[in-house]
Amino acid sequence: MDINNVLLITWKEILNARRNRWFILYTIVFALLSLALSWLGLAGVGNYNLAGFGKTTASLINLILLIVPLMGLTLGAISLAGEREKGTLLYLLAQPVSPFEVLLGKFLGIGAALLAALLIGFGLSGYLIALRGGMTQIGSYLSLIGFTLLLALATLGIGLLISSFMKKAESAVGMALFLWLFFVFFGDLGLIGSTLFFKLDIQQVLYISLINPLQAFKLGALMSMRANLEVLGPVGLYAMRTFGAQLAILISAVLGVWIFSSFVVTYAVIQKKGGL
Amino acid sequence: MIRVENLTRYYGNFPAIEDVTFDVDKGEILGFLGPNGAGKSTTMRILTCYMPATSGKATVAGFDVFEQSMEVRKRIGYLPEHPPLYPDLTVDTYLDFVAKIKGVPAQERKKAIDDVIDRVGLQDVRNRTIRKLSKGFKQRVGLAQALVHDPEVLILDEPTVGLDPKQIIEVRELIKSLAGRHTVILSTHILPEVSMTCQRVVIIDKGRVVAEDTPENLSAKVKSTERILVEVEGPQDEVKQKLTSVPGVKNVSLENANGTARFVIDSELDKDIRKDLANTVVSQGWGLLELRPMDVSLEEVFLRLTTKE
Numbered sequence: 001m002d003i004n005n006v007l008l009i010t011w012k013e014i015l016n017a018r019r020n021r022w023f024i025l026y027t028i029v030f031a032l033l034s035l036a037l038s039w040l041g042l043a044g045v046g047n048y049n050l051a052g053f054g055k056t057t058a059s060l061i062n063l064i065l066l067i068v069p070l071m072g073l074t075l076g077a078i079s080l081a082g083e084r085e086k087g088t089l090l091y092l093l094a095q096p097v098s099p100f101e102v103l104l105g106k107f108l109g110i111g112a113a114l115l116a117a118l119l120i121g122f123g124l125s126g127y128l129i130a131l132r133g134g135m136t137q138i139g140s141y142l143s144l145i146g147f148t149l150l151l152a153l154a155t156l157g158i159g160l161l162i163s164s165f166m167k168k169a170e171s172a173v174g175m176a177l178f179l180w181l182f183f184v185f186f187g188d189l190g191l192i193g194s195t196l197f198f199k200l201d202i203q204q205v206l207y208i209s210l211i212n213p214l215q216a217f218k219l220g221a222l223m224s225m226r227a228n229l230e231v232l233g234p235v236g237l238y239a240m241r242t243f244g245a246q247l248a249i250l251i252s253a254v255l256g257v258w259i260f261s262s263f264v265v266t267y268a269v270i271q272k273k274g275g276l
Numbered sequence: 277m278i279r280v281e282n283l284t285r286y287y288g289n290f291p292a293i294e295d296v297t298f299d300v301d302k303g304e305i306l307g308f309l310g311p312n313g314a315g316k317s318t319t320m321r322i323l324t325c326y327m328p329a330t331s332g333k334a335t336v337a338g339f340d341v342f343e344q345s346m347e348v349r350k351r352i353g354y355l356p357e358h359p360p361l362y363p364d365l366t367v368d369t370y371l372d373f374v375a376k377i378k379g380v381p382a383q384e385r386k387k388a389i390d391d392v393i394d395r396v397g398l399q400d401v402r403n404r405t406i407r408k409l410s411k412g413f414k415q416r417v418g419l420a421q422a423l424v425h426d427p428e429v430l431i432l433d434e435p436t437v438g439l440d441p442k443q444i445i446e447v448r449e450l451i452k453s454l455a456g457r458h459t460v461i462l463s464t465h466i467l468p469e470v471s472m473t474c475q476r477v478v479i480i481d482k483g484r485v486v487a488e489d490t491p492e493n494l495s496a497k498v499k500s501t502e503r504i505l506v507e508v509e510g511p512q513d514e515v516k517q518k519l520t521s522v523p524g525v526k527n528v529s530l531e532n533a534n535g536t537a538r539f540v541i542d543s544e545l546d547k548d549i550r551k552d553l554a555n556t557v558v559s560q561g562w563g564l565l566e567l568r569p570m571d572v573s574l575e576e577v578f579l580r581l582t583t584k585e
Contacts (some may be wrong), residue, residue, distance in 0.1 A: 005377070008377060009374050009377075010375065012362070012365075012373050015364070015365060015369060016362060016363075016364050016365070019364035019365075019405070020364065086360065086361075086363075087356065087358050088358045088360040088362060090326055090360070091360030092360075092377075093326070094324055094326045094349060094354070094375045095349055095378065096324045096346050096349040096350045096377070096378065096379060097377060155313070204287070
């Protein structure tokens with residue numbers, strides 16, 4: 001692997017993202033909504049340094065669960081399919097670079113741009129909270145940022161995987177939206193239904209819920225905020241009792257496995273299909 | 277410089293190309309012709325490492341396209357029919373990206389980009405986003421990306437599509453100027469373009485090579501008669517009758533009548549009847565305005581080779 005080729009494609013992806021209207025739109029929406037939620041979180045108590053980061057972190061979790069997977073999935077989905085549609089993927093794969101370098105460069109480039117977009121939102125909110133509400137519970141806010149970045153990369157990986165199969169960007173985005181709906185809404189309902197129908201025990205429910213990267217993120221984010229998971233009921237308590245402080249590592253590992261496995265499968269598809 | 281031997285590519289059970297074999301010498305410009313769906317793009321895509329062949333062998337600059345594809349990729353510049361452009365990048369940034377990915381050394385990169393921008397006439401738009409360029413300029417950017425690393429081999433698929441007449445002439449001149457320094461495969465449907473720029477032609481039909489020679493030799497091979505154009509000032513019907521009576525003449529057709537009469541005369545092969553034709557016209561007291569042999573055009577060669585069953 002030639003690292004210069006990887007960095008070159010990463011750089012090209014970052015340049016592309018700067019002018020990509022979806023990217024710009026997502027960055028603005030995320031920044032505005034996180035600022036608005038932070039502002040609301042500070043209302044009434046911010047002036048007395050009582051709110052800090054804890055309350056805002058809680059309200060940001062739902063925003064992140066909705067928007068970040070949407071960003072990761074759709075930006076990933078547009079990526080390879082869009083280039084395939086324009087013929088530039090075929091072109092890129094015919095240059096003196098390997099398919100691995102192309103894919104890694106694209107993942108790192110879009111990933112870096114996505115993380116930068118999220119950090120703009122988190123940075124603005126963090127600045128507002130620090131200014132108005134003090135530095136209380138900043139640790140939970142930083143943990144939230146960490147888990148969010150992992151979630152973003154995991155969903156980006158899944159988006160790229162969808163993209164590797166599709167010939168048109170539109171179809172890839174459609175598939176990404178379907179998957180987003182599935183993760184966000186039907187994931188919970190499916191888990192509840194399966195639990196009742198198959199009479200799953202608490203351990204099985206925990207492991208099945210961890211398969212959904214959004215659920216894994218939610219567990220991690222709530223744990224970092226409250227240090228215990230009674231808010232998630234028996235499953236949360238079971239998770240805390242079984243894994244304790246190791247749960248954060250387990251959740252990070254789950255999201256890491258999503259990132260790694262989706263990248264490996266995407267690479268296999270690209271190798272088989274090429275740029276066509 | 278380029279050697280293609282028994283190249284075959286199947287899409288499922290359908291053979292896109294079968295046993296395609298041809299060579300291109302160093303510094304030569306080769307016209308690569310064929311009807312739509314004949315297998316031109318498939319052959320070019322295999323040569324440019326865009327896709328593998330099912331069987332056969334191809335080498336570029338001595339490197340095997342399949343076994344040493346990275347070496348081949350560095351030595352080829354390819355302009356596909358639809359130029360692969362990144363619309364959100366500026367012309368300069370895009371060419372810088374291509375130069376880097378093609379391995380142009382850092383100290384030579386700026387000069388390489390400046391040179392190619394001059395050669396294809398992109399000076400006025402080099403800082404513009406590609407999305408905002410006209411079709412003609414986009415085509416030029418496509419040509420620039422194929423040339424920026426000064427490749428030994430250039431493969432150009434319809435390079436003048438979308439250009440205005442002035443730009444077409446400029447691009448043809450540019451392609452002609454590449455001969456000697458670069459080896460070029462030019463695929464186009466504009467056959468006069470091939471006659472004007474190519475030293476040799478390969479015609480492919482239904483996935484197989486049906487002809488390979490110089491345009492002149494191909495014309496000679498396919499022609500079944502000698503053809504002569506005669507322009508005469510005189511009564512058309514009478515002139516036609518007299519010309520038809522010249523020994524060796526097989527057919528006389530009136531091409532147009534615009535005060536004068538232009539006749540296209542087909543005669544027996546390898547028999548020069550120009551002197552007899554001239555004598556016939558002059559002895560009748562008619563004005564002989566023009567008399568010259570006509571070659572079979574490349575269009576005719578192409579049609580005869582690709583439409584016969």
